[in-house]
Amino acid sequence: MTPTETSPFRPFETHLDEQTALAILREATQGADDGEIFLERRRSEALVLDDGRVKTASYDAAEGFGLRAVRGETAGYAHSTEISEAALRRASETARLAVGDGGGTLAPAPLATNRRLYGDANPIADAGFPVKIETLREIDAFARSLDPRVVQVSATIAASFQEIAILRPDGSLAVDRRPMSRLNVSVIVEQGGRRESGSTGGGGRAGLDGLLVRSHWEAAAREALRIALVNLDAIPAPADVMDVVLGPGWPGILLHEAIGHGLEGDANRKGSSAFAGLMGQRIAAPGVTVLDDGTLPDRRGSISIDDEGTPSARNVLIEDGILTGFMQDRQNARLMGVPPTGNGRRESYAHAPMPRMTNTYMLGGDTAPEDILADLKDGLYAVGFGGGQVDITSGKFVFSCTEAYRVKNGRIGAPVKGATLIGDGPTALQKITAIGNDMALDPGIGNCGKAGQWVPVGVGQPTLRIGGLTIGGAGA
Numbered sequence: 001m002t003p004t005e006t007s008p009f010r011p012f013e014t015h016l017d018e019q020t021a022l023a024i025l026r027e028a029t030q031g032a033d034d035g036e037i038f039l040e041r042r043r044s045e046a047l048v049l050d051d052g053r054v055k056t057a058s059y060d061a062a063e064g065f066g067l068r069a070v071r072g073e074t075a076g077y078a079h080s081t082e083i084s085e086a087a088l089r090r091a092s093e094t095a096r097l098a099v100g101d102g103g104g105t106l107a108p109a110p111l112a113t114n115r116r117l118y119g120d121a122n123p124i125a126d127a128g129f130p131v132k133i134e135t136l137r138e139i140d141a142f143a144r145s146l147d148p149r150v151v152q153v154s155a156t157i158a159a160s161f162q163e164i165a166i167l168r169p170d171g172s173l174a175v176d177r178r179p180m181s182r183l184n185v186s187v188i189v190e191q192g193g194r195r196e197s198g199s200t201g202g203g204g205r206a207g208l209d210g211l212l213v214r215s216h217w218e219a220a221a222r223e224a225l226r227i228a229l230v231n232l233d234a235i236p237a238p239a240d241v242m243d244v245v246l247g248p249g250w251p252g253i254l255l256h257e258a259i260g261h262g263l264e265g266d267a268n269r270k271g272s273s274a275f276a277g278l279m280g281q282r283i284a285a286p287g288v289t290v291l292d293d294g295t296l297p298d299r300r301g302s303i304s305i306d307d308e309g310t311p312s313a314r315n316v317l318i319e320d321g322i323l324t325g326f327m328q329d330r331q332n333a334r335l336m337g338v339p340p341t342g343n344g345r346r347e348s349y350a351h352a353p354m355p356r357m358t359n360t361y362m363l364g365g366d367t368a369p370e371d372i373l374a375d376l377k378d379g380l381y382a383v384g385f386g387g388g389q390v391d392i393t394s395g396k397f398v399f400s401c402t403e404a405y406r407v408k409n410g411r412i413g414a415p416v417k418g419a420t421l422i423g424d425g426p427t428a429l430q431k432i433t434a435i436g437n438d439m440a441l442d443p444g445i446g447n448c449g450k451a452g453q454w455v456p457v458g459v460g461q462p463t464l465r466i467g468g469l470t471i472g473g474a475g476a
Helices: 018-028 085-096 129-146 214-232 252-263 265-269 330-336 369-374 425-430
Strands: 034-050 053-071 074-080 150-167 173-191 194-204 240-246 290-293 314-319 359-362 378-390 396-408 411-417 420-424 432-435 446-450 453-461 464-472
Touching (some): 034 129, 129 150, 129 214, 173 214, 214 411, 252 290, 252 359, 252 420, 420 425
Parallel strands (some): 240 378, 359 453
Antiparallel strands (some): 034 053, 034 150, 150 173, 240 464, 290 314, 378 396, 420 464, 432 464
């Protein structure tokens, strides 16, 4: 197998007889409520140039299958890197243990769809290895030429191509080919013995061509440098309780973590979410409408079908402050008596699906962002975020800011360093006091972790003002 191979993944032509596989699956799911065989081939490449040297040049290839049988709240799952009849029979014996004596009735298969939200070409083949390395070197040289204070540059080009096939007991077969590409630039600057960093990047379910255009990576290098220089002038963040204005786009990661996981079906079915039992009730300020939408073309979190074969959807979770929906996979939807929403996702064939977000964002309001800032008497304007931690049960969160400014009497002042936002999702939703008309999606950098599984996601929001968040910092 070579990185440039583009022949489609057809496991029932090259690895298995489809009718034999179907017979094994039917045996495994006899008396079950649900089940499937999930087959996958994935190719990925990552090139990293750090401080003028090639730090990483990797190409990975993997393929395998997972077989699942579901009965009530129990799921039997077995997987293998070997796609063969013998491996499938061994997996069937393991998955069958979850069904026991049976008694279930197989749920109807997902409705088929021909919708395609992205192209099906392998982005790894968009440019040769020498071209990618030379582009990284050009990014390094360009970023250093922008400012003499630049002491280190790191640039990354990454691409992957995932192909899946999902066979269900009724004989239906769903397939998807999922490209992904990304370019990242990080810069470290030094002045007076102080070093600060800035980074930017993005991509989506498209080829590398648009990311390797000079105008694109030059803009990315300039943005990374801008953030680094802002941080070079930053003063210690205050430690206080104050109003916070969140910028549009990527700051939606706070809402993704603080409330998104709490709106996934499994946490609500089990009663472990802070939002459990609140369907139809007001959980957010008027005007707050939050969606999870896997149907946005070419976006990082988009999927034509989920990893159970259900077509993705535009799901309204909160409408004008009222809780209206949860994100569901097939198992939790069946147990809760609602339709699946196209949110059954898994990291790979080695993982069972669970309810996961796709592109989660808040719709815009009707207030100009400059007016929101003008009304901020004493607070923080946060436009960039790094890592965070969230307790799904309580909704409590802690997020670190990578770019933030002190605001007094409506005027943006000095940048601050070391600011963390502390609060809880349910309370923060109720304290939203202004919603901007500038809704934006993130540039395509999100990854989401849950139960040890990572999947690509998107986030977005307009400018927001939230009252009374706790700011953790070193300043007075």
